[in-house]
Amino acid sequence: MTANSTAAPARLSVTGLAKTYDTAKGRVPVIADLTFEVATAEIACIVGPSGIGKTTLLKCLTGLQPITSGSARIDGRPIDGPPEEMALVFQEYTRSLMPWLTVERNVRLPLRHLRLSRAETAERVGAALAAVGLAGAEGKYPWQLSGGMQQRVAIARAIAYRPEVLVMDEPFASVDAQTRFELEDLCLRIREEFGMTIVIVTHDIDEAVYLSDRVVVLGERPARVTEIIDIDFGEPRDQLRTRALPEFARLRTEIFELIRKAG
Numbered sequence: 610m611t612a613n614s615t616a617a618p619a620r621l622s623v624t625g626l627a628k629t630y631d632t633a634k635g636r637v638p639v640i641a642d643l644t645f646e647v648a649t650a651e652i653a654c655i656v657g658p659s660g661i662g663k664t665t666l667l668k669c670l671t672g673l674q675p676i677t678s679g680s681a682r683i684d685g686r687p688i689d690g691p692p693e694e695m696a697l698v699f700q701e702y703t704r705s706l707m708p709w710l711t712v713e714r715n716v717r718l719p720l721r722h723l724r725l726s727r728a729e730t731a732e733r734v735g736a737a738l739a740a741v742g743l744a745g746a747e748g749k750y751p752w753q754l755s756g757g758m759q760q761r762v763a764i765a766r767a768i769a770y771r772p773e774v775l776v777m778d779e780p781f782a783s784v785d786a787q788t789r790f791e792l793e794d795l796c797l798r799i800r801e802e803f804g805m806t807i808v809i810v811t812h813d814i815d816e817a818v819y820l821s822d823r824v825v826v827l828g829e830r831p832a833r834v835t836e837i838i839d840i841d842f843g844e845p846r847d848q849l850r851t852r853a854l855p856e857f858a859r860l861r862t863e864i865f866e867l868i869r870k871a872g
């Protein structure tokens with residue numbers, strides 16, 4: 610955890626965040642009290658039992674849901690609506706891509722707001738598609754692509770926008786194991802290449818250990834931070850070598866136990 614009040618503000622800081630939904634049946638407290646920070650160019654994974662409030666937390670971080678109390682800040686500024694410097698990738702790529710637009714136009718869509726030159730737009734779209742291994746697929750439509758390829762397009766769209774913070778909600782849950790490994794390594798590369806800060810909700814403990822600089826484990830209902838676990842495998846990480854390290858197994862067991870107790 611990078612944290613102290615005299616240093617520059619963390620890229621993302623969550624302080625005493627609480628969230629209660631107002632429903633027809635009354636108020637439903639989902640998040641009681643969360644505090645954690647994510648520094649620039651770090652990858653943080655949020656894990657916890659099903660229904661603990663992980664997606665709710667992401668909605669608060671991305672300004673899609675108002676926070677009930679406490680705060681979420683980006684570079685010290687309170688988040689009270691979708692911040693321009695953030696991009697969000699959902700698990701359900703089928704709902705996030707426009708089926709009537711080509712891959713190229715899907716990736717270009719959010720860039721409209723940035724008022725870039727044509728050349729820069731083309732450069733960013735090309736580089737993002739190349740980064741996800743989809744160079745040459747510009748003219749295809751989402752429905753002509755496999756699920757894994759569609760999710761790559763959704764990620765390319767986020768990369769082309771070059772957000773300072775990339776937030777992803779179970780982004781690889783619906784792709785096959787091989788694609789999942791490739792997309793995880795893509796995350797590590799874009800963090801390296803663009804200095805992006807990445808926050809990922811995942812149910813996959815191994816994925817959290819492999820990708821993260823820190824894992825935020827949520828527990829209790831309404832949710833609190835059970836534990837923040839720093840991970841230091843250094844770079845580069847490798848799907849076979851890193852996952853075979855004794856320290857990897859130790860961290861997996863520790864996080865598994867924490868989630869089991871929290872559930």
Ligand SMILES: Nc1ncnc2c1ncn2[C@@H]1O[C@H](COP(=O)(O)OP(=O)(O)OP(=O)(O)O)[C@@H](O)[C@H]1O
Binds near residue numbers: 658664
């Ligand atoms: N808009 C809403 N209004 C009322 N309650 C909601 C709303 N969205 C989510 N909830 C409730 O908040 C709780 C946490 O849901 P959330 O989707 O954030 O959990 P999660 O940890 O992401 O779940 P999962 O691991 O199953 O994806 C659940 O009980 C859910 O029913």
